[in-house]
Amino acid sequence: MLKVDKLMVFYENALAINELSIHINEGEIVGIIGSNSAGKTTLMNTISGLLLDTKLKEQRKGGERITIFGSVSFIGNDITNTWADERVKMGIVLSRERHPVFVESDVKENLKIASYLSPKNKFKEMLSFVYDLFPALVPLRKRKAGFLSGGEQQMLAIGMSLMVKPKLLLLDEPLLGLAPTIQVKLIESIVKIRKETNVTILICEQFARPVLPIIDRGYVLENGMLALEGTGNELFNNPEIKAAYFGV
Amino acid sequence: MFVYGLINSAVLALMALGFNLTFGISGIANFAYGAIYVVAGFITWAFINHLNLPYAVSAILTIIIIGIFGALVYKFIIKRIRGLVISEVIATFGISIILLELLRFIGLIGFKYSLPVFIDGSVEILGVYVDIQRLFIIGLGILVIISLYVFTHHTKTGLAFRGIAQEEHTSLSLGINPDRIASLSMGMGSALGAFAAIVILPLGTITVDSGYDVLINALSVCIVGGLGSTFGVIIASFIIGYTQTITAMYLAPHWTMIVSLFAILVILVIKPSGLLGHQKELEERV
Amino acid sequence: MKNRENYRKERIDRCIKARSDDIYALSSYKEMWYLIFPRVVPIIGIAILAYFLPLYWKKVVITTCIFAMLAVSWDFLSSCGLLSLGQALFFGIGSYTAGCLNHYFHFPIYLTIPIATICGGFISTILLLPVIRLRGIYFAMVTLILPLMLARGIEATHVFGGNEGITGLSPFPNVWVELTFIIAGMWAALFALRRFISSDYGLIFVSIRDNDRATMASGINIYAFKAQALFIGSSICAFCGAFMTHLYMFTGIPVFTMEFSILPIAASAIGGIGTLAGPLLGAFILVPLSEILREFGSLRVVFYGLVLVVCVVALPEGIFHYLSRKYNEMERWVRLE
Amino acid sequence: MAILEIKGVTKSFGGVKAVEDVSVNVEENTLLGIIGPNGSGKTTLVNIITGFIKPDKGSVFFKGKELIGLPPYTITNLGIGRAFQMVKPFFHLPAFKNLIVPLSSKRVRSTSGGGYGDKDAIALDILEEVGFERDSSVPYKTASVLPHGYLKRLELARLISLKSEIFILDELFSGLSIAEVTSILPIIEKILFEGNTVIMIEHRLKELFRIANKVIVFNFGRIIKEGAPKEILEDEEVKKAYLGVEV
Amino acid sequence: QQYITLGIPTSLKLIEGHEGQKAAQLAIEEINAKGGVKVGNEKMLFKLEALDIRDGEPGVPVSEALLGIEKLILDKKIYAAVVGNFRSEALLAAMDIYSKYKVINIGTIAMTPKFQEKILSDKEKYKYSFRGALDSKYASGYVQSSMKFLNKEFGYNKVYIATQDVLWANAIGSLMEKWFKDNGWTVAAFDKYPVGATDFSAGLMKAKSAGVQVIMAIFDMPTSGILVKQWKSMKVPALLTGFISPLTGSKAWKTFGQDIEGVLESVWEIGYFPIKAYPPSVKFSAAYVKRWKEDIQSGHGAAPAYDTVYILANAIEKAGTLDSEKVVKAIEETDMAGVVGRIKFDNGHQLIFGDDPKQTACGGVFQWRKGKMLLVWPESIASDKIQKPAWMK
């Protein structure tokens, strides 16, 4: 479904992603595991197209120069130079890292804004879906998102990306700041979402412990390079991974 | 007194709403707003007097033209400096002086430019005569406020306006194209400005200088109300509008400016992010 | 940007900077010259220009310097997180202080200007103290309102000469004194502020803009520091105001006009915000430009606006940022291995 | 005696009780862990202690001195340092310059030297302590391009440079990989070893429970359980409200 | 060929400045067509350097205006300045500049009486400045005359005064207020409206409830047209008089139409529209219309600007030199017939105004009737009598 081929990303002279090739098949849950600054966010931004926008903005400001090589294709179409909102229309939706939500709007309005692309009659349905997933959000409906706690914002951010009904859902560190109960719940529901809607999911995490059991396949990134690749089980049982990502 | 305070407030609100739509709600500083307001007046005037179009047609044409103009300004100018607020302000301010001074240059000075009122005549309300145009202002003001509220809170595009102002990248990752929405908001804001001009200008003559006044009025109403809040704009226009009328009535007209500026100052000291804004608390949340 | 297959444009510092901005590893005259060159050339250039131009253009240089100082001060304030739309306020207060001292108490120039500088800064700071907690556009709004209000107040109450202001104040002895004085003042302000802002103490001001919550959590009383920044910034403006007062032997409510607030911002925007030198450069472009444009008669302001728009759109980062980047960095195409 | 006493602190935001009648004593030189579901009021409590929010009711004493009503910078200068849940470095400054600001605070000004480059040297020392490789270019990079792991360390470095006596770390480990966490743990142990007090808010329980002396559990703004890590782990109510799973 | 350069530092885009420039240009062209000015034995031509110093626009600092004047003096080497500053404060500040460079200037726009005061305070220093238009004291004189008439003919004695909150207008306002009180009128209120005011309802309501018969308004800002419209729509049963600049020109009827029937409007200097009883004005307006294809709209500044050029030309010829000291002397002794009447300066370098253009310079009052501007005051040249508008009881 998604194919990233020989991707290289430079921030000015620093190489953030080096010759990375990955692919995702329809209906899979794929994990990208990597410690800090491995380049996960950069990869996610490239796939979702946000990087193009950043690049343009930096260029206008005369800031750092971002250079991208390689190609990204989605269901057979080359989308390397497709703008982010077009990609969303094609079905690629990203829940960004560290929950940047619309702080001045209340929770419900955030979700409303998020449903920009989905048809109006689906709104109620999606809304109750999100509220089911994160019941903690229900009493907070009327609160401005900026006042939410870190974890609540994270829930909201994920909820917002679900409102779009993606085909390919990109989750960048979805577990960040969530309490263990919610983490478990989220992981369960990721599986559930996949089962119900057959959406393809790509998760980036460095906190691999909860994620590894549910992924079909996984890639391990290190300093922008692919270090390991395998099915969920393979990775789960890999002693190196255990040492590096489980702390045993 | 009551009636004229109301009218004054409605005038302020009408002037501010277009500005609020672009600046307050979608976060794009359009300091050419005042110029657009004046230009709209002159365009309508030209349509009526030179092309001999009927009033309604001229008005609608003007609103459309100005709307497109606003969108084009975004497309060719602001788009390139999006995010650099100071540059946005300076660029649009530059546009504003270009427009206004061009108007002056082509000789649109003097006192002969004025728009006709919708319906001539006046009625007596609460013991004072009020011309019908002023009633129109109140009515249309309310109408615009309501539709604006509905628009920004209940339509997708309106919500997208609010989105791009707050987190452009998040909006982008949700499929909202900030450039498209932003140019739309510029266009609509300008069109609203044109609308305000067409409604308000029949009260007097069209002059180039009023462009700057309109901008300052709109800016202060918008900020006092709290950026992004349609209701804030209404309340702010009422406060400022009535302080002006009351001062003019009981103190003296030349104190109005001082008193209303002072009112703004006091409001900002008490409510640091405007009447209905949450800016400060949000920023201070850690 | 041209995207040659498998080539990437690389950007390299011209490597005499060791690691950070103010630690230099100088090893040769060439490098020394490299450092000194961009600082010395404008100083000498402006000096030569100023002293050899015809009389009228000398006057223009003086006005330019005044606006340059206003712009530098604006940039200083904005790098401390105080977005000011009211340079006119500080300017006007300085101007009135000098004017009143000279008119009512007959203080000579060499007293009025220093006193006005200090007192002007002081009064401005006190005036803005109640709103020092405001941020961003809200603070800007207050600074925009205050000068309007003061002007109206003076108009309504007829104090300090009311509407027609105070005229016939003492002039400077001659144009050479004017020139020397203002040019020296301008360079002093620029270099002192640049030094100051990169010192440890100055860093605190910058950090406030960056994140005032974190500054507070670092044990810094941000309000005290903001007040200090206000004092420094407004003193500079007050100096300009006092100078202008004696230059034109006049003070009155027009010293509060918006132009004094807007031009510095425009200069900063096209010169490059956050560099202090950029706004100065911007002022040295805009003010003489506006004088040259006088030839266009009524279209002058139109062209002026046009230049503003074009500059801002063509180089959004600001001329100074652009130049210094080109000066400090090399670019070259490298092949991907 | 407890170094920090929190007495009956209550705070509500427009009807929602974020913190309700919370009383805790923090003993000197211990590590107090705070856990609880999202939105249970942990950060709000920290905000109250450090002066960022005024509580509706209650008081906080640091070494017997009332803190409520003092502005954040004064509290920081008394010796209570906090790290933010969402990192807040000075993005435009290089990493080591980030520390110049706390080093200029009233609390440490006198010891950090006023000469040219004095503070830089101290800053670099501290950064090395928290794991910025001294000889690399990392400490000189602008904070905005630093990876998240370093920013978290920078938060910690700020508290160290302030010579804080109480370190309040709000979700220091979130967003860090296990490797990062394990490299930071010794730093925290060292801080404790030096006689300081640490309060940690965490969702990474495994790591927290290893080093905590005492843990309190929040739910809906109230403390529902307080005790040694072991007890907490076994408590039924806590399991239901928060853990739900094995850790 | 040598030129005498005249500078016009003013707000060229405001109507008074714009028409002032055209009028001065007309005068110069006429003089040059006759071969120029005789300086000693030599004939010199006039040249015009107009510079938009924008001082009439709000928001433009006086220093910018002054720099513009310095540009004319230092860069364009003007010999004298005409038309001159808009704002009184700019004029007062500019006087210092003019005396610094010893440049003769004859202003025709700013109207503050402080001008003469300043000249008299240091006659030697400020002797280069003259004013070829009327000041607010004279202006109130004309208003008074019409008020006297209204009082005598119709028995009106209640008035509401509204002025624009600027120096010259306030000055007239206060003078009038005093005069009204001294002459047994009731002043319902005296309001000063800030420049740019767009709502006059508060004052008009006051006026209406006090039952005034006369509204005296002194405005030169364009938004004052609103006052007229509001006065009409609020049905205030009082006669509008005074000086409202949107009403001074022939195009006002087109803008306001029927609304302004019966309004009494003061003219600060006659001559800008043809007055049969005073032929120079007829000649001038004809020449102006011929040259510029439209008639003058502003009741202030334009006609005197035309005269000033002739004043200068005559003075130079009389002095026989360009030495400013001597020319100043000659201007002080000027006595000639201009379009605004007979031109003579008083000790404070102010043009002397009176009731008869044959004796002094002259302003006037006209009434709008059926789209026509009918001069009703001063009697020496009036073509008509003040009439009560039909709708007044």
Ligand SMILES: Nc1ncnc2c1ncn2[C@@H]1O[C@H](COP(=O)(O)OP(=O)(O)OP(=O)(O)O)[C@@H](O)[C@H]1O
């Ligand atoms: N805007 C930027 N400018 C310069 N370098 C950057 C920028 N953004 C990221 N980098 C660098 O690129 C590398 C990869 O960063 P990225 O954010 O993709 O990592 P990550 O795996 O998401 O890390 P984290 O776990 O901290 O989120 C890092 O070394 C980082 O410093």
Ligand SMILES: Nc1ncnc2c1ncn2[C@@H]1O[C@H](COP(=O)(O)OP(=O)(O)OP(=O)(O)O)[C@@H](O)[C@H]1O
């Ligand atoms: N300024 C505020 N205005 C309104 N509500 C607020 C404000 N600050 C916090 N809240 C609410 O108070 C509750 C407690 O928030 P707090 O940040 O303390 O949670 P937390 O325990 O730190 O959660 P997390 O683990 O997700 O960070 C939340 O529901 C939040 O929405």
Ligand SMILES: [Mg+2]
């Ligand atoms: Mg990341």
Ligand SMILES: [Mg+2]
């Ligand atoms: Mg928290």
